[in-house]
Amino acid sequence: MPVNPFTMDAALVGGGIFHVLSRKLLLWKLLWDKNCRGVSLITQELYLIIYIFRYLDLLYLYVSLTDTIVKVFHLVVALTIVLVMRYSVASQSYDADLDTFPRAALIAPCLVLAFFLNRVKLIIEICHSFSIYLEVLALLPQFVLLYKRQVYENWVLVFTVLCGSERLLQGISVVTDWQEAYKEDPYAVLADMVHAVVFLVGLAVVLLQRFQTKKQQGLNESGAPLPNFDEVWDASKFKFEDQEAVRDGSSSVQVALIGGK
Numbered sequence: 001m002p003v004n005p006f007t008m009d010a011a012l013v014g015g016g017i018f019h020v021l022s023r024k025l026l027l028w029k030l031l032w033d034k035n036c037r038g039v040s041l042i043t044q045e046l047y048l049i050i051y052i053f054r055y056l057d058l059l060y061l062y063v064s065l066t067d068t069i070v071k072v073f074h075l076v077v078a079l080t081i082v083l084v085m086r087y088s089v090a091s092q093s094y095d096a097d098l099d100t101f102p103r104a105a106l107i108a109p110c111l112v113l114a115f116f117l118n119r120v121k122l123i124i125e126i127c128h129s130f131s132i133y134l135e136v137l138a139l140l141p142q143f144v145l146l147y148k149r150q151v152y153e154n155w156v157l158v159f160t161v162l163c164g165s166e167r168l169l170q171g172i173s174v175v176t177d178w179q180e181a182y183k184e185d186p187y188a189v190l191a192d193m194v195h196a197v198v199f200l201v202g203l204a205v206v207l208l209q210r211f212q213t214k215k216q217q218g219l220n221e222s223g224a225p226l227p228n229f230d231e232v233w234d235a236s237k238f239k240f241e242d243q244e245a246v247r248d249g250s251s252s253v254q255v256a257l258i259g260g261k
Contacts, residue, residue: 015166016070022162023077025155030081030090037093038149038156041085042101042141043163046134048078049107054131056124098148101141110134117187132188136195139164143202150213157206164199167192 029035055071062068084090114130142160146152170192 014169018162018166018169019074022159022166023081025159025162026081027077027084029155030084030088034088034090035093036085036090037095038146038152039085039094039159040099040101040142040145041082041094041096042099042103043138044078044081044085045103046106046138046141048075048082050131050135050138051075051078053127053134056127095145095149099141099145101144106137106140107134110137119185119187129187132191135167136191136198139199139202143206146206147209150209157210160206161203164203167195168199 026036026039029039051071051074055075058068058071085094110130110133113133114126117133118125118129139160142163146156146160
């Protein structure tokens, strides 16, 4: 019997570790450094919505104490992050003018897909499917914010990678057991594939733009002359004024000579 090198249990453990690290990093920056510069509040609100719809089973189903603690932990941390970014001192560093991705453009399509693409036509299953589809697109506002901002601290990029890698690990585990995962939930498998594409493409675009920005900064710091159209215009204007001054001076000399005669 072949040994699966990357099982679903390993994916869940790895995803859990990345989740804890990403939330710990963000909370540390929010509570101690009072800094959320470069972090999308819209993305964090989407994560809160995801966990609310995904863990509705807490209201009627008890699996184990560990399962309950983990789910409540995700909910509490997500809610804390949103509240701190909105109402604490850290909110002063929030890039509200750049974080403008429309929430409805992400929520509405996922809600429509959840009604039609789900395993069982039950409210709880529709809510769970909605949380899966929304998680696929939740990082888009974060990537857009980083792209607009151009300059940001390294920890923001690390935080973004940790958030995306949490779901990406599950997608890798699905690849190792494709047929079984597809039979169990084909829509979740497709969602994992789309998420991988969105995450990797978004990360590649941000890294490329960051590289170009760093390169441009290096050129500017090298002392190479940069074109300045205002400077050229001023020079030509000054040159014109000098010519006028020469003409006025010549006229004055001629008048003086005539007067002297």
